[in-house]
Amino acid sequence: MALGERGGWDKSESRYCGVETDFNDDMPHLLSFNLSSGGFDFVVATLMDPNYRPSLIEKDIGGGSHFLPFAGSDLVLSPSQWSSHVVGKISSWIDLDSEDEILRMDSETTLKQEISWASHLSLQACLLPSPKGASCANYARCVNQILQSLNNMQLWLRIPLVKNDDDTMDFIPSGDSWELWNSFRLLCEHHSQLSVALDVLSSLPSANSLGRWFGEPVRAAIIHTDSFLTNARGYPCLSRRHQKLITGFLNHSIQVVISGKLNHGVPSVSLDSALDHTGTNVESSQRHSLRPYLDYIAYLYQRMDPLPEQERFELSYRDFLQSPLQPLMDNLEAQTYETFEKDSVKYIQYQRAIGNALVDRVPDEEASSLTTVLMVVGAGRGPLVRASLQAAEETGRKLKIYAVEKNPNAVVTLHSLVRLEGWEKTVTIVSHDMRCWDAPEKADILVSELLGSFGDNELSPECLDGAQRFLKQDGISIPSSYTSFIQPVTASKLHNDVKSHKDVVHFETAYVVKVHSVARLAPCEPGSLVILMRCFTKMCI
Incomplete structure (x- = not known):
């Protein structure tokens, strides 16, 4: 069930909501339960038994013991089901920067095996676990190595959206999760197939810190059930700050993933009753425990204002590099x-x-x-x-x-x-x-x-x-006069698009862009053309 179908709205990936699941070797049942009964569009599923360790398997082999394959068969689902409804979840225990050499080696082997298996299944994306320690250099090295030979599959690095002043998250440089992501993607050379999946927790960072993420390649927002509040009728809801953040994500084609267990005492629904709080028909015998959370996200989506006609026309121009027109040199079409x-x-x-x-x-x-x-x-x-x-x-x-x-x-x-x-x-x-x-x-x-x-x-x-x-x-x-303005922004997509040309000329080109996925770092300021061009060149290089 897509979150909503409305005329005049951007029919983007943000219409689809997923659910994070525990390991289950019965993938057809897992898919049927969460999609048919739960109404979700896709599952974020662990592909490998969490008890699997390469070093233990090697010991078993040496002793002649029998062992099971580390993953199930690719035949249990059709290729279209794997591709459309499953996001692979890499084992959360891996730690490539651990001081324990055995754990470090097991982690690297497992990471490569799981991504290779996900690529074999033609999955569109895989969710990478968050870096575990103060350093992520070896983790990033291994991921960057994998990216060089990866097909079109995206890798989503899981990053917790933590508060700047949260001293308990001592593995994050400067207490800011954006710094963790920035360090990792720099080591991966801004690879275009590396994206972010943000863990949205009950406490949110400052507005300025949140704003930085809208210039990054965020593909998913994983909302934990303990981030939800309970309204007067007993249903889950979100704080105003969370609502604003999720609405912003939906407006930027970021998919939502529900994670966790039922944490709210949702009223029971009788078989012959009717409607839940969003007006959706529900049979209590088939009700998925996380369905109320999906219904609330759908409510937020459907409450969003439809795009004006001008914005709908400009959708295809968003974050697209256009070389400035030269009407003096070229006759326009x-x-x-x-x-x-x-x-x-x-x-x-x-x-x-x-x-x-x-x-x-x-x-x-x-x-x-x-x-x-x-x-x-x-x-x-x-x-x-x-x-x-x-x-x-x-x-x-x-x-x-x-x-x-x-x-x-x-x-x-x-x-x-x-x-x-x-x-x-x-x-x-x-x-x-x-x-x-x-x-x-x-x-x-x-x-x-x-x-x-x-x-x-x-x-x-x-x-x-x-x-x-x-x-x-x-x-x-x-007009009698005009003023040029300049504003510093970060825009990962635009940077990667320019970088793909692999020369300095494109970094010095004054492109025309309908900017959308950008983080605005300061207010617009008027300036002379000379200052504008100097700043533009410095920012690009």
Whole structure:
């Protein structure tokens, strides 16, 4: 049972909720009970008998004793069941940094065996246990070695989400679990198949500490049942801070996994009754002990606001590196223009600004006699021309528009638009580079949207500066000014995407990104372009 299906919502992996299970050699029953009866979408299951130790097996072999295989058969489930419904859980006892040499060697052997077996089963992911000691160097070395030859399977490193001031967690550097993860992934060279599974406990770190995780490759949030409170009706619920955190995880496509035992006295449900607290039909004889926790997570998911239309359109652009457009060098394609034109808010604001400019320049008593000359420099397929005409209609002012565009393909569309809309007497199409065109008259209002997403990377000021000669001494430029801002962030996905090119050039490229999975380290600050570029280069390198 997925957490919810609602129109306008991101149909991402966060819709699926799993459950952590104990070792059970009857995998079909384990899967049936938790998926069919419990309503969970997948299980995090131990693949190997927890009593298995390679060193003990070797002793048994030497003595001629019979021993069982360390894992069950791959035939008990179909390949699609293994792949879709099982996340492998590596034995929690392994400790590759132990001072005990036998334990250390057993741990390395077992880790390699279990991941090899999980890869054979075509599992999508395996859950690695948390590092046990103050150092995780050997553990990370072994994992990094495995990652070099691993197929597409992801490895989730289990990290406890502990409080910064928790002195009992002395194995975590500086008392911060993020530092533990950072040390481990640095030793694994930021490998893209290494991710995080966060253990969400009853106590949470500070808001700043939690915020750092949204820039990391967190794939799962393991919520322990003892982290839940009990509401007035006896059902499990979460504190407001936990609710906010889980909602944030769901919004970032992070899957939730329920772990632990039933810790709440959930009221019994009669066979002929009906609904539990979320309105779901339940038969008490088939009720899974952790089902109330799943129902509560589903309630949080379904309570989330649906994504606005603009956000839904931008989903495919989230955390995706796009090289800045070069409209001066390259003629833009129709698809690119269409993407621009979907930003309805921008053109509404332009229309308001143009309307205010018209009212400022033309008094009401001269509205019917005075014609305002307006130039749209970089007219594209005409959205600013349309916004200008609508502003003139709303304010009752007369306009004469020059639509200047260098892209010959867009000019074809502009001419067609003029004929279809009947703008022949109002709009003049100019197929020229604005830097070379000699205007027949000066403009009262100069309108352009030649602003890039980073600094001034799209034709401002190089083209707009050349167009300033069109403007009257007292003319109005829309926009009249703009400010670039900078904000330090951490974004693991973006870093890995740039790093995959294996050169310095891509680290120095000012990409355009719809950032989503980022940790914002400080507020936005205005700055000059020179400062922006210096900071950007320093941050990337």
